[in-house]
Amino acid sequence: xxxxxxxxxxxxxxxxxxxxxxxxxxxxxxxxxxxxxxxxxxxxxxxxxxxxxxxxxxxxxxxxxxxxxxxxxxxxxxxxxxxxxxxxxxxxxxxxxxxxxxxxxxxxxxxxxxxxxxxxxxxxxxxxxxxxxxxxxxxxxxxxxxxxxxxxxxxxxxxxxxxxxxxxxxxxxxxxxxxxxxxxxxxxxxxxxxxxxxxxxx
Numbered sequence: 001x002x003x004x005x006x007x008x009x010x011x012x013x014x015x016x017x018x019x020x021x022x023x024x025x026x027x028x029x030x031x032x033x034x035x036x037x038x039x040x041x042x043x044x045x046x047x048x049x050x051x052x053x054x055x056x057x058x059x060x061x062x063x064x065x066x067x068x069x070x071x072x073x074x075x076x077x078x079x080x081x082x083x084x085x086x087x088x089x090x091x092x093x094x095x096x097x098x099x100x101x102x103x104x105x106x107x108x109x110x111x112x113x114x115x116x117x118x119x120x121x122x123x124x125x126x127x128x129x130x131x132x133x134x135x136x137x138x139x140x141x142x143x144x145x146x147x148x149x150x151x152x153x154x155x156x157x158x159x160x161x162x163x164x165x166x167x168x169x170x171x172x173x174x175x176x177x178x179x180x181x182x183x184x185x186x187x188x189x190x191x192x193x194x195x196x197x198x199x200x201x202x
Contacts, residue, residue, distance in 0.1 A: 010061065017057060017065035017084070024086040026115050028094045028125060029073075032056065032083045034107025043101055047085060050093040054085040071119055077111045091115060092131045099129035 021027060035043070047054045057065075059078040066073050085094040095113060102108050113125045 013057075013061050014064045014068065017061060018068040020053060020084075020086050021065060021069040021071065021114075022117075024088050026091045026094060026113070026128075027084060027086040028098050028113040029062070029077055029111045030083050030085070030098055030102070031080045031107075031109045031111055033081045035105065039105070043097070046097055047094070050087075050097060051090055052085050052087045052094045052097065054083060054094075056081070056083045058082075070117055071114055073112065073119070082111070092128055095125045095128035096131070099126060 032040070044054055059082055062082055062084060063073060063078050085098060087094050098110060102110050110122055110125055112122070113120050113128075115124075115128075
């Protein structure tokens with residue numbers, strides 16, 4: 001039977017991987033069989049630079065961690081050599097890098113993946129892999145909203161120049177109230193205009 005030390009170590013590994021999965025927006029599980037040291041080092045470097053955490057795990061550890069995180073893995077996923085890549089913020093990076101690598105190496109295969117706590121099939125992983133990098137997507141979004149953001153920035157700067165939003169409102173309020181005060185005398189003169197009509201009636 002496994003010793004207490006070994007059991008505690010496995011529990012710690014399961015807990016750590018569970019937290020990784022729960023704290024990530026996306027992840028990919030791969031079979032890394034046949035990869036040499038040089039290629040493995042290069043792959044890990046590319047993943048690390050993209051903010052992806054990549055580790056080799058035992059299938060039993062992955063199974064328990066996935067269950068704890070609410071993911072149901074198929075039996076075939078828990079066979080052979082296994083590595084898990086997780087990303088906290090980038091939905092695309094792990095899929096893009098690992099799919100590219102799998103296309104170039106016959107023994108390196110994608111087993112499964114997940115997005116926002118839900119398992120996705122390999123077709124969706126490949127679709128993710130074909131999307132631009134996070135940096136390119138962000139640049140595209142910024143360019144699309146460039147004009148509105150510039151206009152908003154000018155409004156914000158104007159408020160700052162006036163001394164803040166409260167100061168702006170204070171300066172604007174008198175100008176808006178003035179017409180109402182000017183209209184008041186016109187209402188007071190109305191009865192005077194009606195007086196001659198009553199005298200005529202007598």
